[in-house]
Amino acid sequence: MTDYPQTTNQFLKPYNTKRNSKGNLEISSCDLVELAQKYKTPLYVIDEVTLTKMAKEYIEAFSIYPKTKITYASKALMTSAIAKIFSNLGFGFDVVSMGEIYTLLNAGIDLKKVSFNGNNKSIEEMAFALDNNIDHFSVDNFYELEELNKLAKSKNITQKIHLRITPGLDCHTHEYIKTGKIDSKFGFDLSQIDCAIDLILNKYKNLNLVGLHAHIGSQIFETQVFYDEIGILLKEIKKIKDKFNLELNEINIGGGVGITYIEGDNPPSIFKIAEIVKNSILDNCKKYNLVEPVLYIEPGRSLVCSAGFSLYTIGSQKEIKGIRKYIALDGGMADNPRPSMYGAKYEAEIASAKEKENFENVTVAGKFCESGDILIKDIKLNSPKSGDILCVYNTGAYCYSMSSNYNSILKPAMVLINNGQSDVMVKRQTLEQLIQNDVIIDRLK
Numbered sequence: 001m002t003d004y005p006q007t008t009n010q011f012l013k014p015y016n017t018k019r020n021s022k023g024n025l026e027i028s029s030c031d032l033v034e035l036a037q038k039y040k041t042p043l044y045v046i047d048e049v050t051l052t053k054m055a056k057e058y059i060e061a062f063s064i065y066p067k068t069k070i071t072y073a074s075k076a077l078m079t080s081a082i083a084k085i086f087s088n089l090g091f092g093f094d095v096v097s098m099g100e101i102y103t104l105l106n107a108g109i110d111l112k113k114v115s116f117n118g119n120n121k122s123i124e125e126m127a128f129a130l131d132n133n134i135d136h137f138s139v140d141n142f143y144e145l146e147e148l149n150k151l152a153k154s155k156n157i158t159q160k161i162h163l164r165i166t167p168g169l170d171c172h173t174h175e176y177i178k179t180g181k182i183d184s185k186f187g188f189d190l191s192q193i194d195c196a197i198d199l200i201l202n203k204y205k206n207l208n209l210v211g212l213h214a215h216i217g218s219q220i221f222e223t224q225v226f227y228d229e230i231g232i233l234l235k236e237i238k239k240i241k242d243k244f245n246l247e248l249n250e251i252n253i254g255g256g257v258g259i260t261y262i263e264g265d266n267p268p269s270i271f272k273i274a275e276i277v278k279n280s281i282l283d284n285c286k287k288y289n290l291v292e293p294v295l296y297i298e299p300g301r302s303l304v305c306s307a308g309f310s311l312y313t314i315g316s317q318k319e320i321k322g323i324r325k326y327i328a329l330d331g332g333m334a335d336n337p338r339p340s341m342y343g344a345k346y347e348a349e350i351a352s353a354k355e356k357e358n359f360e361n362v363t364v365a366g367k368f369c370e371s372g373d374i375l376i377k378d379i380k381l382n383s384p385k386s387g388d389i390l391c392v393y394n395t396g397a398y399c400y401s402m403s404s405n406y407n408s409i410l411k412p413a414m415v416l417i418n419n420g421q422s423d424v425m426v427k428r429q430t431l432e433q434l435i436q437n438d439v440i441i442d443r444l445k
């Protein structure tokens with residue numbers, strides 16, 4: 001068995017996590033208790049050192065297949081600063097909305113390396129993307145083919161596209177984050193591909209089809225599924241070549257690589273993924289006599305998640321004798337909906353210094369008015385007290401981007417740290433902002 005270099009997605013904590021001389025938890029030379037005091041809690045924090053390391057590991061691992069283009073899946077975490085970091089490293093972006101495109105443009109990033117995904121892009125979103133010269137669309141369905149062609153024609157453009165297909169692969173992850181199986185809302189199923197190609201070649205003259213796209217799910221630990229996914233994409237490309245005399249020379253295999261959320265999770269090294277991907281491309285191109293295609297990958301979670309953590313202040317506590325002790329935080333399901341949505345699990349640690357060790361089994365609850373607002377069920381924490389700062393690890397992906405204002409609670413700020421430096425990258429929401437779109441109708445005054 002080959003030993004692959006370990007990559008950041010395999011570690012539970014960001015690099016340089018330790019206790020400092022005061023006994024407080026410290027990450028990238030930033031004292032977490034001081035960060036909490038300075039920026040208040042709840043607080044999202046991203047460690048730029050860990051983030052950059054992971055990004056560079058992706059680049060290095062996939063250098064074994066030089067035709068690779070990495071487009072960061074913005075849905076995992078999108079802010080102007082994050083966009084800038086990835087853009088400066090040469091990454092492109094996968095976007096799914098006008099809002100994500102707008103954020104990129106706001107950060108001064110053009111759409112030359114951007115692909116537009118999504119199962120129900122609005123006409124307005126498609127027009128906005130076309131007007132801003134997006135590189136390509138991953139077209140999801142017949143409705144989009146027709147509408148995009150109409151728009152492209154009205155603007156006198158021939159738009160580059162991929163077709164998103166549902167490869168019919170089932171991977172072992174949560175039902176809500178599986179996307180590759182037949183019964184999925186995303187993409188053309190395999191039996192619809194011929195009809196789509198026929199339409200593109202004979203009717204939709206303003207669309208230029210260059211590739212196929214698939215995404216099989218998220219938080220995946222298996223590796224063979226990526227080999228199989230590529231096999232299906234290339235087999236379809238071969239069938240298209242034979243039937244339509246059209247050789248597509250791009251494939252996009254989506255994202256999906258898992259990370260370590262809790263002790264015992266075993267996600268793969270990105271070096272292993274890259275090797276499997278390369279082998280599958282070479283094997284299948286040989287088998288089907290195809291030219292090796294340009295490869296797009298769209299990692300989201302595995303690029304940003306391990307670099308992120310959330311800081312909370314512990315408030316009330318409730319002990320039900322012989323049953324359970326709850327400790328409640330000043331945040332919860334609105335800033336991190338994943339536990340209540342998918343039953344996601346997290347590790348956490350008291351950041352505040354403790355004189356001695358006295359671990360207690362507790363359940364970490366949020367402050368929102370839902371019994372399901374439990375961030376962590378049953379975790380051992382070192383004598384948690386009201387006023388202590390709690391650090392929840394691995395909240396870099398799908399937390400801020402999925403956050404809400406449930407209970408009219410303000411969204412937290414987000415801070416970027418790097419070797420002792422800290423900068424706000426998203427300001428804490430204010431009460432004025434919370435109600436800025438709220439209209440008191442004249443007749444109710």
Ligand SMILES: Cc1ncc(COP(=O)(O)O)c(C=O)c1O
Pocket residue numbers: 073075076094117179214215217218219254255256257298299300301302
């Ligand atoms: C089309 C597509 N690509 C990429 C991703 C990113 O997946 P992950 O964050 O698991 O890497 C997603 C996530 O849902 C997706 O839908």
